[in-house]
Amino acid sequence: MEQIIQAVEDYMHTVPFVAKRQLGIGIAVVGRVDQKRGIWHEIEPGKSQLTDVKAIMESRFRLPCGVDNDVACATRSEQRFGWGTESDHFIYLNVGTGIAAGFVANGRYVKGSQFNAGEIGHTVVASDSDVLCGCGRLGCVERIASGLGMHERVMALHQRYPGTSIKIKEGERVTAQEILQAAEAGDKLGFDVSEAAAKALSSLIMNLVRVSDPDTIVVGGGLAGGAYLWNRVKQHLNPRTMRFVTNGIVTTKQKTPDASLIGAALVGLEAWETIGKRDEVQ
Template identity: 45%
Template sequence: MTQTVLAVDLGGTKILVGEVTREGTILSSRRYPSNVNDMRTAAEKIKEAIRDYLSQQVIKGKLIGIGVCVVGRVETTTGKWFEIRPGLSEPMNLAEELTTEFQLPCWLTNDVSGAALAEQMLGKGRETDNFVYINIGTGIAGRVVTDGQLIIGGNCNAGEVGHMVVDMNSEDRCLCGRVGCVELFASGLGMHNQAVKFAVDYPDTCLDINSLERVSFYELIQAYDENDQLAKKVVNQALKAAAALTMNLVRVSDPEAVVFGGGVMNNGWFLEHLVTFLNEKTIRFVTKGISVTELDPNVVALKGTAALVFIKQKGDRKHA
């Protein structure tokens, strides 16, 4: 019988549970509501989702373990979940709790780490052991894979690249306490905030700044292509910031490839324009390309956390 993993992806509004093969094929999946107001509530929601899935869904393979990806800081080697975000912390050994309840070995990882691991095992990682993964969505985060090893860091916090400063002259202060972080300019939320900030200077903009709804990235690029000056200011600022981030990471980690994920990158428009801001000398060794991931963003974390379980069960320390 085919070996499979019960993979769980905890998001802000949903929990996705699925049965996944070693090759990354999702045999079945179900969505459940999540609650990330606090860590204990989120953990209980994960348990409820798994219980329901196992009772309602026909398991098609032989489950060898459970893989869970969550938002926040995670220590995969011990299964500890430290925090959803700074200031919202209730440390627990979630992997141990799930192992005890469901009698299957469980491993835990961060959602961006899961996406990077999926890229490593199923995407660009099949071409190179050295790449950078950058996720640009509502926020910005990334991971570096060097010599086939995902960089974790001493406090399991490596890859928080959204807080890399790209504008030393900025007066915009980030939630992290610094000013000029790339997330302030190039994330989906950051671009919305910049549009609101500069709207007073562009009274003729076609963007609906006064709406209670966030100005979406797709609204911004549509206005950009229609030569709306507010949109061009905000988006060009974002492109320059994201390009600076990319080149900084290239200089630090010497990758052969850079892979982008996240909602801002989905249709390729942002990358097509971003590459025009890259310095040729800086990226001359990125010989495997700068690209948007070919993996489905809706299930990439699910596939990544399943891959983690297969790796751990195999005892492959190189990819752990």
């Protein structure tokens, strides 16, 4: 919270505003968030401390404040400005350092009873896997197919591939882009790690399709632009499972890569509409 406050103060003092005045503040954070009350519940298991972000920020800046989960914000942005303009039934699948999703069904975003819907990184996609996840289960998709997961697989396996072209540097992370480029160039380690990721993602997508019956899978996050990876994912999809996903797997229609920031702005606008605007009328 201290870092968020410092960032907002720095922004307000150094960046010229386009609008004539500032209406509110919108914040996107990781973990479980009660967006309606503005309370941050948890970053991850073990990092749980109820934090009234809304009250803290409004007291400090005297502006209405809205807060929500980062992928929820990205989904909100997609719903307002992207594929949501054409579809009331889509999944926003965020694949980057981690993996999470936002579900829109019948035009409504699915939050869950404990604000935990969409934490699909902990979906088991390889029941025979020896890859242990932090949640305690084996074969979770996030430990196989996220940017961090692919790095971990390279680090765990590289000694079995003495001729690999992937550069291993002590204390440095191997990026997903490096791994995918190596795979496309014929490197065996790169291929095996990226192929495992592609199979894991295809299994995840097919499982999610069976849950919410979307017509569109929108891919976002740092790995959204990896053409090689997503072409491999599509090779592993079962046509019968995917037959009602009429728009297929697509990238965002939004003009900006900062979907979570746009979603955060929408959350801030909503806070103004429900609180600030009412106060102005009174």
